[in-house]
Amino acid sequence: YSFDDPPIEDDAEIDQNGNVDTPYENQNTGYKDVGDPVWQCRHCKAMMWYDERINKDKQTKNPKFALCCGDGKIQLPVLQDAPQPLRQLLFDTNDSQAKNFQQNIRSYDVMFAFTSPILQLDTRYNTGRGPLTFRLHGQGHHLIGSLLLLANKSPKFALLYIYDIDNEVNDKLSQNPKSKPRRFRNVSMGDFAKIFNRSSSFIVRSSSFFDLHSNMLNNNNHYAQKFRMASDKLQSSIVSNLKLKLIYDRQSDGRLYNLPNTAEVAALIVGDEHTREDGYRPDIPHKDHPNIHAAKRKKVIMREYFCYGLQSRNNEAQTILHAMILFQQWIVDDYCMIESQKLNYVRQHQQQLRVDKYINLNACNNAPETLGNEKGKRVILPSSFVGSQRYMEQLYFDGMTICGHIGFPYLFLTLTCNLAWPEIQRKIFKMKLNQLMNDLKHGHLFGPILGFIYTIEWQKRGLPHAHILIFLQPANKYPNPEDIDKIISTEIPNKYTDPKLYEIVSKHMIHGPCGLPNRSTPCMVDGKCIRFFHKKFNKAIIVDQDGFPVYRRTNNGRTDQKHGIELDNRFVIPYSPQLLLKYRTHLNVEWCN
Incomplete structure (x- = not known):
């Protein structure tokens, strides 16, 4: 990995102190707000965030965007306003x-x-x-x-x-x-x-x-x-027999093959004069651009079509974006169609993907298939298909290779989406994660690092979170317990001297209440907390015989009340004060053994 400072493009605005004018304040302390989507794509007029630009390693006042229209490759009709009374x-x-x-x-x-x-x-x-x-x-x-x-x-x-x-x-x-x-x-x-x-x-x-x-x-x-x-x-009483046809793709005259045998035919021709309201069709061409003749693909694929429709534009209707839970259903439906299209491609291109080697290697180990218990043609999903077994195994082996080359990680972070983020009304979790990774790589919050591994998961209640492993350089591996105590805290801050940090910790980093006062919490299994709360008071941080840290939790009298129950330092989840002030969400930081 290269952790050099990002280059600055020639057209970037630089103030008298040498700082680049970016949409959010680049500070080491204080909340880091990604702002509003005020940057307009020069091609499709979609309103984007600065952090959604194509080249995120460069600071520029004229960013380019591919998430909306592929930087000008896609041009679709403008959505018209919904008729009354729907509007x-x-x-x-x-x-x-x-x-x-x-x-x-x-x-x-x-x-x-x-x-x-x-x-x-x-x-x-x-x-x-x-x-x-x-x-x-x-x-x-x-x-x-x-x-x-x-x-x-x-x-x-x-x-x-x-x-x-x-x-x-x-x-x-x-x-x-x-x-x-x-x-x-x-x-x-x-x-x-x-x-x-x-x-x-x-x-x-x-x-x-x-x-x-x-x-x-x-x-x-x-x-x-x-x-x-x-x-x-x-x-x-005029017509006794009527035929109603749904014509998906009128490439030829249907009468050449099916002569009408009724007096009346009502034909629904999908996409005859294409509008966005008709939905996706597979023959939408890319917009003319300088490299279109050299491009391997000249048609709009389903993923590009729906990505285009997910953006907000001032010159078109916002009907879909304001449909609330129906909008969620529409997105899930779109994703299912995209995945189905990808699976169909894999099914039809098994020879090009060279799946014979997988089948031959597994023939002797697959007893049900050998005995004929599993009938039908087997379809192999390659490692390039996101979510397949081979995709997950390849990522796992890559992670283990990093561990074998660099060594074991020393810090384990968990970043969770916060519904109270000021910008949560928009799609900003990935941008927040990118900012955190940028701080870890370039900000030297925990010292220079050699590498990192992270994965994004979805909670059962619908919010995303990321698990991050950090590989520190040998000189910054915090060999002494006192060094760990400098970056990780498990105590409630002083309410009067540090009110902002106290508010964030009490809202996001207090576990429970669970145990005897509340046995109905999800962490309670067989009458015990699976997270092992509450912890014990400890005057100083120590490392136990198994190599796990036992963080400092003093009985200093500081408490926080949740659901009428007083909770002290024994219920605090380990956190980094500096990261917590900047991201204001559940951000767990653990020292790895």
Whole structure:
């Protein structure tokens, strides 16, 4: 690794003291705020953070960005404003009807959807203190169902746009709000019932909402218009047989292969005149740029398409970004489609990936496959596929190689996302982590280092956190307990002489209360705290016979109250005062044996 100071580009602004003008204050002490996304991409006009620039090792006043449009390679149509009344329902924060819509937006979405979502949701962690999380297991499906109304069956989803549904809607809206509506009977979303139970006003106000949204869709959605046209034809006596086609890619005239045998054909041509509202299609070309002829890929891939749509721009609508939990569902749905596309590529390019060597090496060890117990063609995921077994094993071997070359790490840090960060309304955890790694590499907080390893994980309640191993140079390995005491503290700060640090420690670095006062905490297993709190008072730091540090925890009378229980230094999680003041979140620092 190279820990030299980052170079400064020629167009960077430098003040009289030789400092580069950057969006945040570069100080060794005090909170490090990444600011707001005030930097506009010169190509697509997306509002970005300075730390999202392409070359993060250079300071410049004209940064380039690839996260939004690939630095000009991608150009998509601008999203238009949502029609009324949807616009008011999404953006009005005062109207009670709009608040009801925002709180139950996913239920309303399914009510007007053309397809039935089949999702295996995990809502176990939505009962805790963390933010509401959309957690999905397995593969998601969207079923369009039959367009033929079966006997003794109610129309659902796309059928509602063809058949007369007045009586059906009234029947649904008159159901007991404490019971699960029949409309979602075939939708495997367990949280729908919880949403309905939480707000009975949803049922009361849905009748007027349905009329407003039906008119809005009929006037603005060309899919709904085609289905309504089919409905009008079916209800008339002119046409007895009608064909409705969904044409995904009109590269040739379908009449050459399937001659129409009915008097009327309603065709839904996806992407005939492409707009962002139609969604992704595989033949969107890259924008002309100087290197386009030498580029291996000249089409927009699915990941690039959705990355473009995730950005905020002043010149286009913010409909998707203001959809709240429906926005989360949209992101998860997009990721599933991207991963499915990658898996399909791996499946179709097994020969190019040379998976035969994996199969031959494992043939003698794979008894079920040899005996024919596992039928079908086996697909090998290479180490280049993120999340595969070979990907994880390769990272593990890389980490062990670093340990074998440099030695064992000496510091173990855990950085956790903080919901109280001033900038948390935006996607800033990775930028915070990059800042921390930059401080560790260049700021010499713990002295010069030889290397580092980190991994980003997701808590069960939905927040990300990073585990970091630091390899110090031999001269800075803190061989004496007194040296460890200089960088790691396990005591509550003085409330009067250091109020800011006291506030941060009491909010983020106090464990519990657990044990006898509170046996219901997640850390309690079989009546004991799995984190071994509370600790013992200790006048000085020592290293036990197993090489683990026993930090200094004096009985100095300083306490913090949580849930009516007084907690002292025995409940403090080890931390670095300097890092805690700068990042103001749960940031655990441990000395490794």
